[in-house]
Amino acid sequence: MFKISLPDGSVREVPEGSTPADVAAAIGPGLAKAALAARVNGEVRDITRPFEEDAELALITARDEKDALELVRHDFAHVLAEAVQNLYPGTQITFGPATDDGFYYDFAPAPGRGPFTEEDLPAIEEEMRRVIARDELLIREVWQREDVRDFFRRTGETFKAEWVMELPEGKPITMYRSGQGDGKWLDLCRGPHLASTGKLDPQAFKLTRVSGAYWRGDPANPMLSRIYGTAWLNKKQLAEHLVRLEEATKRDHRKIGREMDLFHLQEEAHGSVFWHAHGFVIWRQLEAYMRRRIDEAGYEEIKTPQLMDARQWERSGHWGKYRENMFVVPDEVPGTDEAAPVLSGGADLMALKPMNCPGHVLVFKQGITSYKELPIRLYENGSCHRNEPHGALHGLMRVRQFTQDDAHIFCREDQIVEEARAFCALADRIYKDFGFTYSIKLALRPDNRFGSETDWDKAEAELRDAVVAAGMATPEFGWEELPGEGAFYAPKLEWHLTDAIGRTWQVGTIQSDRVLPERLDAVYVGEDGQRHRPVMLHRAIFGSYERFIGILIEHYAGRFPLWLAPVQAIVATIVSEADSYAGEVAAKLRAAGLRVDTDLRNEKINYKVREHSLAKVPLLLVVGKREAEEGTIAVRRLGSDERQQMMRLDEAIAAFAAEAVPPDLAPKQG
């Protein structure tokens, strides 16, 4: 007999061979039906897997949403694999995990058949529903490694056969069998699974897309055909998720960028942004805002060359490691003779900077720096070019030419923690000004790295201490350490923003660097009169202006706060008799520093309201005969419930001007 303790503190005795399902049945038929899996001594297990010892048991039902979703999604992946092999014999199965919103499974299509396409999805979905309808039992079996390998070799599953031999030797390996009869369908799987396919809601999933994916993530390996699905506990959750996807599509910065006339991209400069007047207003506001924040925080703004001799990039180490991403330019005047080649090919090479760090070191190195001057914080709106893999480009989020809010802090060892702490505080102020919440992660040493273990211990501790000193190493700030995620030369802190619809974006970062100061021989004179090596802290808060604006567009869904809105107000007339008054209103608002346009067109006010609402102008100021006579305006706010508010012109101007003040300049609220 085993003693099974339940979450309510009660203990039940069960005979050997009993399963969590038996316990659930003993408690009541309702629970037996609702139970999906079991947490046994903290580990999620199949509900039909017998106890092996006395245990603490918690039954998992749909109410334990996180566990339940994970289980269900994993099961859907399993059902997908079974369905695909039913429909397309000869297809090999590989891996199929749960994801944040569903699952995927990677297949190697049968010889002669190409990858799956979207057109295959409806048929596969249908077959998946049949597998679910058959309510096949999912039975856990423990096999020997060689037996699994032999089985998969026999059935032509070379990927699975390869994989199983890399699992640790001697440990039992689990296979899951679907349905009854001899070997109907078997998959190598760690589990756990639900008791049967019928536990899945056939209306709670949808296959969403197909794509290629390298076997085990390595480009040297064959490309597999991946099928993605989204999966939920029930139909309602699925529907809600589809609505969220739709909402994200509506906020797509590429779409809003076109609608609001913010920027465009075109083939002739792919990966580089054409900023239109409206979009560049946002840029200028951000730039001005950042300058004020940087000035206040004791940085100095500099500007360094776009092009530098290739030899400088050799010294910095970029030529060796990063050249394939650099744009290289011959230092030569092109030939003007039409018959002759444009370039001789014999010129020295220069390169567009892919980052600002080496330039900042060169600025630091001018003259002799005393330890008393440190820290020196050099900031640049640094325009960089990187020849990114073409498949990586994406709207404003990943471009080939971008401007970083980049700074390098040159400091002494004993100043690192305080500088990093101050940076945490600065980042906090800035992100809050845009209404973001965020989490801070410490990316720790990767497998491939330079430097000794003691150096890494020290570098990691410095950043950790800084966050602790800032009081932010708490769950409230999403504090988390990520093993293996650091850069090869140093650990880094990362800021992950959460936007208005819950998506996360990694933007800010700070990392310590002892390599580049060494390579480029940056020194300062210490108290002892000797030369010392400064530490360099690389840091950014927006990441890049392009990407940050892209994130802001999606975060605000184009409805920018007044201080950032490209056009803050439109004065729209109802009748032409109000034209001159409208001009007067606009002039006064402009004099108060607001970005205002007039709309005097001979159109109905309905038309104007619609058009400017769609253009997401925050303030629509309507004037007709009445307003002109009374010296008032009718204010309609974008997204406001009340239709309009009558205001006296002078009051309105004062109110709007106050509202348009950037958050760092606004008087502190109580």
Place this chain on the structure above:
RNA sequence: GCCGCUUUAGCUCAGCUGGUAGAGCACAUCAUUCGUAAUGAUGGGGUCACAGGUUCGAGUCCUGUAAGCGGCACCA
């Protein structure tokens, strides 16, 4: 870079099995002066991404190139 898909007017899209291009919005002109999400009429506008090929004939079929989209890999 890799896999798949896409590319027709400024935008969103339609053009079946090959027979020399169409809608709505936008734009222009005219009429309309109308109080909070589309006033009406008329009109202009396209080498169908680019380059080859098949064909009597290609937006439509084939090949290549480019860009875009969804992923993979990359993002020190």
